[in-house]
Amino acid sequence: xxxxxxxxxxxxxxxxxxxxxxxxxxxxxxxxxxxxxxxxxxxxxxxxxxxxxxxxxxxxxxxxxxxxxxxxxx
Numbered sequence: 001x002x003x004x005x006x007x008x009x010x011x012x013x014x015x016x017x018x019x020x021x022x023x024x025x026x027x028x029x030x031x032x033x034x035x036x037x038x039x040x041x042x043x044x045x046x047x048x049x050x051x052x053x054x055x056x057x058x059x060x061x062x063x064x065x066x067x068x069x070x071x072x073x074x
């Protein structure tokens with residue numbers, strides 16, 4: 001059985017078409033991924049804008065893509 005990837009903190013740097021977001025990850029040196037919101041985040045009517053801190057779960061098959069699993073509130 002495959003293990004699930006852990007969520008990584010990041011910041012939304014760009015809003016893309018089709019509900020996609022470019023997220024700069026904190027753990028990578030200048031790395032960014034293209035991410036979409038999970039259904040649970042979308043169902044709760046979470047609005048995301050540039051500069052929001054989010055938690056991203058990377059794809060096991062393509063590390064340049066991921067899912068936003070939540071917003072980080074400080």
